[in-house]
Amino acid sequence: MSEITRRTLLAAMGGLAATSPFGPAFAQGEFPNRPIRLINPWTPGGPADTVGRPVAQKASESLGQPVVMENRPGANGTIGATFVARAAPDGYTLFFSHVGPIAISPNFASGLQFDPIRDFTPITQLVSGPIVLVVRPDVPARSVPELLELAKRQPGQLSYGSVGPASTTHLAGEMLALMGKVQLLHVPYQGAAPVITDLLGGRIHFAFINFSAAIAQAQAGKLHVIAVSTPRRSVKLPDVPTVAETLPGFEVNSWYGIMGPGGLPRPIVDKLHQAFAAAIRSPEISSALEAQGFGIEATTPDQYAQKIRDDLRRWGELQRATNIRIG
Structure with a gap:
């Protein structure tokens, strides 16, 4: 094979990988093939760490790669959310999501640099937080x-x-x-x-x-x-x-979940959902979190997406009724 022909073939193969319908992670090899970052938008040592760190460790075991929780606190969780919203949709940067930055801040805060629907891919709601x-x-x-x-x-x-x-x-x-x-x-x-x-x-x-x-x-x-x-x-x-x-329809749920950047390919979503849902359902983690008052959810991606839409609507109605604004 001539050098020109070989280069042409390699270029064509590279183009196919770049346009793979399953995204770059699948085009470049089986997902995951390197560590995954889980961005926690809160300070270390709080309730988010209590839920997130054991779940990340357990999910690491089934994914075969470390899931490393990285704290990026500030601005009521929106700094970490913005970071993930801008990340590549390859499954290697995930968001340890919370009702605050995803459903409350979009209604009550000004100047957010992300859209909670367009810029994120729901994977699973891990827990309810009463x-x-x-x-x-x-x-x-x-x-x-x-x-x-x-x-x-x-x-x-x-x-x-x-x-x-x-x-x-x-x-x-x-x-x-x-x-x-x-x-x-x-x-x-x-x-x-x-x-x-x-x-x-x-x-x-x-x-x-x-x-x-x-x-x-x-x-x-x-x-x-x-x-x-x-x-x-x-x-x-x-x-x-x-x-x-007493008041039908009242709900304030300080939930936590897992999300990726917008446009995350469905095969990656499904693999991550399987790992994180199994982790939160594991007896040692679920029993420990229930003892602290959390409710175990492990919802499907579609269920989580609906939950987010419902919460955005609920908090939007409250904002319009009270006219509360922050920032």
Whole structure:
């Protein structure tokens, strides 16, 4: 074979690889053939690490390549989201997705550099993350109807704390006020610890707070858990009703999942879904996370895509009703 003919053949083969319908990862060899980065948009040591790191390790075993969690925090999770949105759709850069940057910020924040639908490919929702509605012991309400009745008798005087503006803990209170047709006083804090401190100190009346932040105080009888924010009751608190049992349609779900950049080829999506869904369902991981209040989901890519669309609609309706904006 002449050198010219050989070069022509190699060029043609390269062109076929570049235009492979399954994407460059499949054209260049079986996926995955190198480590995968899982971008965590939150700081190390938080709830995202609690879910993400064991799942990444377990998924590594079935994928045959390391899945390395890399923290890129900032701007309510949108810095990490922007990084993944701009990555190549080859399966080697994934997003440890969360309701905040994917469904809340697109409705409440200005100047985002990504579109949550166009720029991402859903792979699986790993878990649901309920937040719990807690009241201090001297507040005469042990149910959502009783809390709403108390708020109606004291318009604008019943106060609730949150971990910051437009956080799930803030917006849960706004949704409760809107759907319950009451006026509440929002008191923002920087983190869960001062919310708990002021609840125990009698300076605020109630709060929506992460399960892990409230459960120890609740078990000690210092706070009362009267509801959970997700549509289904918590496995850990089966006797505690959902807010939706009083206000149908109420849902504040601090979920986590796995997404890739937009345009990720379906064969890669399916392989990643199989690995991550199996990881979250593994007995050692699922039991540990359920003990911390998480609900195991392991949804299909299509189910996760629908969940994101539903949440974008729900949070959009709340934004339009409250006119809350951040950034």
